[in-house]
Amino acid sequence: MSKTQVDTKLKLRTTSLDVTYTNTKTGAEMIALSDINLEIKEGEFICIVGPSGCGKSTFLNTVAGLIKPSRGSIVLDDEKIIGPGRDRSVVFQSPSLFPWRTVLDNVLYGLEIQKRITDQTRKLAEEYIEMVGLKGYENHYPHELSGGMQQRVNLARALTVDPSLLLLDEPLSALDAQTREFMQEEILRIWEETKKTSIFITHQIDEAIYLADRIFVFGARPGRVVEVVEVKIPRPRNLHAKRDPEFLKLMDHIWGIIEKESSKQGFQQSIREEG
Numbered sequence: 311m312s313k314t315q316v317d318t319k320l321k322l323r324t325t326s327l328d329v330t331y332t333n334t335k336t337g338a339e340m341i342a343l344s345d346i347n348l349e350i351k352e353g354e355f356i357c358i359v360g361p362s363g364c365g366k367s368t369f370l371n372t373v374a375g376l377i378k379p380s381r382g383s384i385v386l387d388d389e390k391i392i393g394p395g396r397d398r399s400v401v402f403q404s405p406s407l408f409p410w411r412t413v414l415d416n417v418l419y420g421l422e423i424q425k426r427i428t429d430q431t432r433k434l435a436e437e438y439i440e441m442v443g444l445k446g447y448e449n450h451y452p453h454e455l456s457g458g459m460q461q462r463v464n465l466a467r468a469l470t471v472d473p474s475l476l477l478l479d480e481p482l483s484a485l486d487a488q489t490r491e492f493m494q495e496e497i498l499r500i501w502e503e504t505k506k507t508s509i510f511i512t513h514q515i516d517e518a519i520y521l522a523d524r525i526f527v528f529g530a531r532p533g534r535v536v537e538v539v540e541v542k543i544p545r546p547r548n549l550h551a552k553r554d555p556e557f558l559k560l561m562d563h564i565w566g567i568i569e570k571e572s573s574k575q576g577f578q579q580s581i582r583e584e585g
């Protein structure tokens with residue numbers, strides 16, 4: 311899907327969003343997110359980057375409905391988010407598959423708990439298994455699959471329930487570098503096919519630029535959006551896009567922001583090493 315084909319319908323809006331964690335023993339409060347005001351359009355692929363501990367996962371989990379905001383609101387498809395819902399699927403870093411279930415039964419799990427297994431949804435599950443490149447593995451068990459294949463099963467499970475919004479929290483970070491690059495291409499291909507609005511957290515700036523329409527760069531303590539970077543590299547993209555001069559310019563720009571934020575907050579670790 312080219313940039314111009316992205317529907318302009320508003321998908322998600324956060325308004326004055328704050329999240330504060332309270333230490334249950336001491337009662338001490340820690341502001342994890344402060345005044346997040348964002349808009350995401352239907353069909354957009356959004357990446358979130360930022361220094362470690364800046365609240366990326368907290369943001370995703372709040373959109374997932376797993377964390378309650380201490381102030382502000384999140385509206386998805388014109389409805390305020392008040393808890394988890396079937397309109398959102400989350401893919402975490404580790405595949406979290408049931409070892410005693412086959413690939414097909416793992417993919418069907420989401421539909422099963424939503425009591426939506428029919429001949430039609432079963433067919434849909436099979437189609438997603440094919441889309442993620444696992445046709446022929448339907449009756450295999452997780453231990454018979456590589457890490458990359460397991461994460462594909464996870465992705466197929468998340469897509470099969472047909473969520474309105476796909477939330478991905480560092481889904482590729484457990485993979486080796488080569489598999490990760492391959493999976494980045496696969497994720498783009500699947501996104502081009504499904505056009506699912508997606509929010510994807512990563513520590514790798516190049517991964518964010520490669521995948522995203524826009525990148526939300528978070529700053530730390532308290533977590534907030536310091537810049538929204540638009541990626542104008544044309545789609546469809548392939549790995550050659552990583553050598554595009556615009557790509558390298560964006561890399562430098564985003565590194566600059568993150569390093570500045572990290573040093574402001576006294577983060578001594580090299581963020582470059584993480585990427």
Ligand SMILES: Nc1ncnc2c1ncn2[C@@H]1O[C@H](COP(=O)(O)OP(=O)(O)OP(=O)(O)O)[C@@H](O)[C@H]1O
Binds near residue numbers: 340362364366
């Ligand atoms: N359940 C919790 N209770 C208290 N503090 C928490 C809790 N979860 C996260 N935090 C704190 O909130 C801040 C933001 O954490 P979060 O995991 O959202 O950051 P992150 O940007 O996703 O980090 P990373 O990049 O290292 O995964 C951190 O200081 C973290 O220690």
